[in-house]
Amino acid sequence: MKRFGLLAATAILALAAYSGAAEAQSCPIKIGGLTPLSAPGAVGAGEGMRAAMLIAEKDINAAGGILGCDLKVIIADTEGLPEKASAMMEKLITQDGVVAVGGAYHSSVGVASKDVANNRKIPVVFAETWNDTITGDKQKFIFRIAPLSSWASSTLWQAALLVPNIKKVAILTENTDYGIPAAQETSKGLASGGVEAVTFSVDIGTQDYAGIVERMKAEKPDYIIVLATGEAGYNFAQQAADAGMGPQDIPFQAGQVALESKAYWENVPDGNFAFVQRIGTPANLWSEKALALNEAYKAVTNRGVIESYSMEAYDSIAILAQAINEAGTTDGDAIVAALEGISHEGTLGRIYFPYGTKKDPSVDGKGDEWWHQWPDVALTMIQYQEEGQSSVDAPIVWPDAYKTGEPIYVNQ
Amino acid sequence: MEFPHIFWGVFGWMIFWAVTGSIATRYFYLRRDLDTSNAPFVGAMLGASTGPIGLVPLCLNTPELTTRLMVMPALASVGVLMIAFGFADPENFCVANGSFVASQIVNGLIIGIIYGFMALGLTLIFSILGVVSFAHGEFYMIGGMITYFLTKVWLPGINPILAISLACLAAFAIGAAFERMFLTPMYEGKVDRPVEYGILVTFGLAFTIQYFVQATAGANPLKASRYFDFPRIRLPSSADPWLIKTSRGNMELFETISISNPRFTAAVMCIIVFGALMFFLHRTWTGKALRAVSQDREAAAIAGINPDRMNMLAFALGGMIAALAGAMLVQAFSWLPQVGAIPAMRSFVILVLGGLGSIPGAFVGGVIVGLFEAAGTGCLPDPQKAASYIPAYGMIILTLTLLLRPTGLFGRRFATGAHGKF
Numbered sequence: 001m002k003r004f005g006l007l008a009a010t011a012i013l014a015l016a017a018y019s020g021a022a023e024a025q026s027c028p029i030k031i032g033g034l035t036p037l038s039a040p041g042a043v044g045a046g047e048g049m050r051a052a053m054l055i056a057e058k059d060i061n062a063a064g065g066i067l068g069c070d071l072k073v074i075i076a077d078t079e080g081l082p083e084k085a086s087a088m089m090e091k092l093i094t095q096d097g098v099v100a101v102g103g104a105y106h107s108s109v110g111v112a113s114k115d116v117a118n119n120r121k122i123p124v125v126f127a128e129t130w131n132d133t134i135t136g137d138k139q140k141f142i143f144r145i146a147p148l149s150s151w152a153s154s155t156l157w158q159a160a161l162l163v164p165n166i167k168k169v170a171i172l173t174e175n176t177d178y179g180i181p182a183a184q185e186t187s188k189g190l191a192s193g194g195v196e197a198v199t200f201s202v203d204i205g206t207q208d209y210a211g212i213v214e215r216m217k218a219e220k221p222d223y224i225i226v227l228a229t230g231e232a233g234y235n236f237a238q239q240a241a242d243a244g245m246g247p248q249d250i251p252f253q254a255g256q257v258a259l260e261s262k263a264y265w266e267n268v269p270d271g272n273f274a275f276v277q278r279i280g281t282p283a284n285l286w287s288e289k290a291l292a293l294n295e296a297y298k299a300v301t302n303r304g305v306i307e308s309y310s311m312e313a314y315d316s317i318a319i320l321a322q323a324i325n326e327a328g329t330t331d332g333d334a335i336v337a338a339l340e341g342i343s344h345e346g347t348l349g350r351i352y353f354p355y356g357t358k359k360d361p362s363v364d365g366k367g368d369e370w371w372h373q374w375p376d377v378a379l380t381m382i383q384y385q386e387e388g389q390s391s392v393d394a395p396i397v398w399p400d401a402y403k404t405g406e407p408i409y410v411n412q
Numbered sequence: 413m414e415f416p417h418i419f420w421g422v423f424g425w426m427i428f429w430a431v432t433g434s435i436a437t438r439y440f441y442l443r444r445d446l447d448t449s450n451a452p453f454v455g456a457m458l459g460a461s462t463g464p465i466g467l468v469p470l471c472l473n474t475p476e477l478t479t480r481l482m483v484m485p486a487l488a489s490v491g492v493l494m495i496a497f498g499f500a501d502p503e504n505f506c507v508a509n510g511s512f513v514a515s516q517i518v519n520g521l522i523i524g525i526i527y528g529f530m531a532l533g534l535t536l537i538f539s540i541l542g543v544v545s546f547a548h549g550e551f552y553m554i555g556g557m558i559t560y561f562l563t564k565v566w567l568p569g570i571n572p573i574l575a576i577s578l579a580c581l582a583a584f585a586i587g588a589a590f591e592r593m594f595l596t597p598m599y600e601g602k603v604d605r606p607v608e609y610g611i612l613v614t615f616g617l618a619f620t621i622q623y624f625v626q627a628t629a630g631a632n633p634l635k636a637s638r639y640f641d642f643p644r645i646r647l648p649s650s651a652d653p654w655l656i657k658t659s660r661g662n663m664e665l666f667e668t669i670s671i672s673n674p675r676f677t678a679a680v681m682c683i684i685v686f687g688a689l690m691f692f693l694h695r696t697w698t699g700k701a702l703r704a705v706s707q708d709r710e711a712a713a714i715a716g717i718n719p720d721r722m723n724m725l726a727f728a729l730g731g732m733i734a735a736l737a738g739a740m741l742v743q744a745f746s747w748l749p750q751v752g753a754i755p756a757m758r759s760f761v762i763l764v765l766g767g768l769g770s771i772p773g774a775f776v777g778g779v780i781v782g783l784f785e786a787a788g789t790g791c792l793p794d795p796q797k798a799a800s801y802i803p804a805y806g807m808i809i810l811t812l813t814l815l816l817r818p819t820g821l822f823g824r825r826f827a828t829g830a831h832g833k834f
Contacts, residue, residue: 039750043631175800202799205754207745210519210675211789212799218505218512219795231633231746238635239744242662242672260632267635267746270661303632 027069029330031320032092032101034078034085034109035313040205041080042230044263045105049127049313050075051300053103055293056317066324073317074098080105080204080230082112082177089113093120099330100124100323102316105309106229107131107149107178114142121332123339125320127312128279131177136369141332143339143372145312145319145351147279147379149178150185150369155277155379156225156253157189159398163223163251164412168196170221172212172236174228175201182227206232209239217245226255233257234267241270248273251409253381261384261391262304272387273410275397278380279308280348282402283392290347305392308348315346339372349376383407413793419500426460426492433459433467434816440471450477453816454485461488497791506791511668516790517783518669522679524782526737528775529682530755531762532689533733539706539769540726541595543610548734548759549752550621551587555579555735556742556751557625560636572639576739583735587728590617595727599720626749633746638673674744681740685733686775693771702726706769734759754803761806765813767823776821781806 033053036046057073065071074096076088085108092098093116101117101124104110110129117124118139126134126142130149135142160169169190173179179201187197198219200212213236216224224240226233233255240246247254247270254274258264264271281290283305293314297306320335322344327334340356353372355361361370381398382391385408395405413419437455441448454477458466466485475481498507505512530552537545558579562570594613598606641660646653657664661673693699704712705722713719738752745751762781766773788805792798813820 037631039748039753043626043748043750044633047631199796200799201796203803206799206802207751207754208523210523210672211516211786211802214512214515214519214670215505215790215795215798218509231748234633234635234746238746239672242674243670244662263632267633269637 028072029066029069029324030072030074030096030098031317032089032096032098032103033073033075033313033317034088034092034101034104034113035075036080036105036109037075037077038079040203040230041078042105042204042257044260045128045230045257045307045309046077046080048260048297048301048303048307048310049103049105052293052297052306052310052314053317055296055300056314056321060318060321066321067328067330071317071321073102078104078106078109078113080109082108085109085113086116089116093117093122098122099332100320100335102320103127103313104129106176107134108176110134110144111177114139117141123320123323123332123335125316125339127316128309129178131181132367132369133177135371135373136367138368138371140357141336143353145315145346145348145374145377147377148369148373149182151377152277152279152379153182153185154189155381155398156182156227157186157193157195159275159277159381160186160190160223160225160253161193161195162398162407163409166195166222168198168219168221169223169225170216170219171197171199171225172209172216172228173199173201174204174232176204176229178229179227186225186227202228202232204228204230204232207235209236210243212236213240213243213245216240217243221250223251223253225253228255230257231267234264237268237271237274241268247271247384248410250411251275253277256308258384259305259307259391260303261389261394264384264391265388269387272384273408275381275383275407276391276394278382278391278396279377280311281378282380282396282404284404285402287345287347287349289345293347304390307391311347315344315348315351318346319344319351349378351376378402413501414503415500417500419496422492422496425463426489429459429463429467430456430489431459433457433470436467436471440474444474446474447477449819450482450817454482456816457482457485457489461485461492501793504791504793506787511666512790514666515669516786518665518671520783520786521779522671522675522782523785524779525679525682525775526675526741526778527755527758527762527782528766528778529686530734530737531759531766531774531778532686532771533730533737534759534763535730535766535769535771535774536702536726536733537730538763539771540702541598541610541723543595543598543607543614544760544763545727545730546611546614546756547590547617547621548730549754549756550618551583551731551734551752552738552755553747553749553752554586554621554625555583555738556636556747557629557634557738557749558582558735559739560634560742560747561629563636563639564634576639576736579739580732580736584728584732586621587731588724591724591727595723596720599723622749622752629749631748633748634742635746636743638743640673640677642673642676672744674741678737678740678744682737685736689733690771698725757803758806761810764810765820767820770820770822773820773822780821781809784809 035049036042053073057071060071076092078085078088104126105128107129110126111131118141123141126144128146132149135144171183173183183199190197237254252274254276258276294306323335323338327338344351351374355370356372380396380402382394383397384394396402397407433455434452437451438448441451534548559575562575597603598610603609642658645658647655654667663671701717702722705719709719762777766777785805789798
């Protein structure tokens with residue numbers, strides 16, 4: 001009887017293990033892709049990220065897929081809203097059965113959805129969410145390839161401090177988990193250089209900036225920094241230009257959305273001489289992989305050039321695919337172990353995560369936010385110096401390591 | 413704010429007397445069996461502006477509550493608040509910088525006129541059909557989209573006026589077709605809950621239009637080029653143009669007030685069309701028929717007016733007005749399939765503020781919201797909060813209106829959706 005019980009238990013365990021393995025490797029293997037596809041999210045950016053993630057799916061499947069299966073990227077619309085992001089993460093995991101999640105544009109989306117993924121042991125590689133706390137909570141299943149907000153902000157204020165005779169900076173920020181900390185870090189950095197900062201925060205859906213522009217004008221700033229995502233960046237830049245406060249009037253750093261040069265020139269025809277922060281390796285140093293992605297992306301989206309956030313979205317899917325292949329399973333713990341030891345040749349450069357369960361950031365004197373954080377994101381500042389110029393052709397004016405041209409400071 | 417205790421002290425005093433005045437006035441008017449519909453508003457405003465000095469005679473004499481008695485204390489309350497603010501924050505741009513104040517007022521007026529115009533369409537639909545169209549923002553969006561595609565993609569070089577007219581015609585046709593196909597069951601007794609049906613079906617239209625445009629036009633922000641350039645004007649002289657100076661895209665008045673070309677042309681167009689609409693409603697047979705239906709459907713039908721036809725005309729006209737606002741603003745704002753959401757929300761606020769179904773109320777309500785937003789953005793001491801609260805300013809006015817004058821500025825006491833004052 002005892003022997004029969006043992007045999008029965010062994011059979012049940014074997015069946016469970018078999019069914020678990022079969023479930024883990026059921027084809028196709030699904031990875032979630034978070035992206036904003038409806039207002040008030042940055043819909044244009046979201047569509048670009050979706051296109052890039054679907055190109056990643058196609059490329060990975062063309063190269064043999066994952067664990068012998070096809071990859072299927074399940075796109076989920078976050079609308080740029082935290083509550084929608086949590087719901088979408090829950091849906092991806094519980095209804096769609098994804099084994100990992102990539103993408104995401106807004107920091108608030110990352111902040112809200114990371115706990116859901118971590119609690120359900122689903123690895124996430126966030127593509128374009130900057131808020132420090134996303135990795136700062138040191139959650140096992142959360143990784144990021146976008147720069148930290150504090151780090152990205154430092155490039156903003158360091159570049160600003162190079163503007164001749166600068167005394168006062170006006171910052172327009174969105175009141176989100178990305179905008180508020182980024183504005184605070186930037187203001188702090190400017191203060192360290194003896195420069196005063198005045199911050200104006202707005203809702204992400206704001207269209208009319210006339211009153212804000214007038215108030216900003218009354219502050220008499222020497223430089224303007226825009227930390228607003230989506231079309232808000234375009235609306236503000238052109239309305240500021242209409243009021244004599246645009247990129248042709250005073251040194252002006254436009255929002256990152258200005259990297260989509262075709263849309264930028266259509267929406268901000270008076271936007272020449274704007275500075276724009278760019279994430280990732282400069283175009284003149286792009287690898288074959290990045291160049292191929294750019295061509296595929298342009299063909300799919302009809303855009304002038306691929307934006308940094310779309311490259312990040314592509315890499316977030318590709319790195320997860322590699323991690324699953326290396327792990328040999330879709331088990332969350334195994335994927336995390338693979339991600340912690342990964343070396344992925346992405347479109348943004350070689351991606352790896354030096355800090356995690358094996359090595360705490362504090363060992364190297366770094367803060368918690370460096371947990372599962374890719375440390376080599378290239379941050380540069382370009383400047384449009386000709387009307388209609390592509391962001392790829394625009395010279396890099398900062399930092400010196402990547403510099404391809406001198407900045408032009410208008411109104412000096 | 414340098415002396416916050418001054419401002420908050422005065423504000424607290426005003427709130428106290430406003431609440432007291434609102435309750436006391438209603439009580440005294442009720443006791444004498446007088447009309448109390450405007451008593452809380454007048455009591456609150458008189459209490460806020462004068463305290464017991466004005467309130468006591470009002471309660472004792474209970475005079476007839478005329479328009480003057482409503483407007484004057486309201487303006488005085490605003491004045492008292494402004495004076496307190498001036499003493500509390502003397503360094504504020506709204507106190508110390510005259511040209512800034514002038515610019516903000518002009519900005520508020522311009523955007524308020526556009527808001528008001530947008531709300532007109534919603535008002536027209538509500539007064540005739542008795543439903544709030546939740547697709548109003550989408551008509552605004554398609555007006556801009558069609559104008560953009562006409563002027564920049566399909567027929568580059570087309571006269572902008574013609575493009576705008578075609579966009580308006582398209583919106584009119586969509587509105588008319590939708591009303592015939594989906595709204596007729598409302599007044600033919602085919603649905604149990606016509607008002608709820610109207611809301612749901614216009615919601616459906618909103619989603620259909622929005623996602624259809626997103627699928628066909630994409631989600632990248634679009635923007636039309638400026639329709640007209642300002643002529644070069646330098647007055648009183650080229651050497652010293654202190655009165656007015658124009659460039660192609662901008663106009664400067666008194667060397668202080670700067671108005672961008674797209675906003676200016678949009679506001680002027682809105683005023684012209686508002687005038688034309690008022691002429692249509694008051695001087696033409698069809699306009700009078702519309703007004704008649706808004707006042708009493710049955711009586712209008714007895715007089716030979718076909719109310720069903722007026723329903724179609726009102727819905728189509730309302731959509732066309734929103735489309736015209738969109739067509740004028742696509743040269744000012746970046747345009748997306750979702751661009752109508754915020755203006756539609758504002759229109760709902762203005763609809764209630766102006767008085768459900770009142771066309772002059774919608775226009776005045778729009779201007780008030782525009783000015784209030786400009787004041788909030790410009791004067792709130794913390795710039796970080798000033799701009800963040802833009803969506804809240806309209807809601808503050810709405811809340812105050814609902815508290816003190818639930819019928820809105822120009823609404824009638826017993827107005828319902830289908831019977832508001834025209």
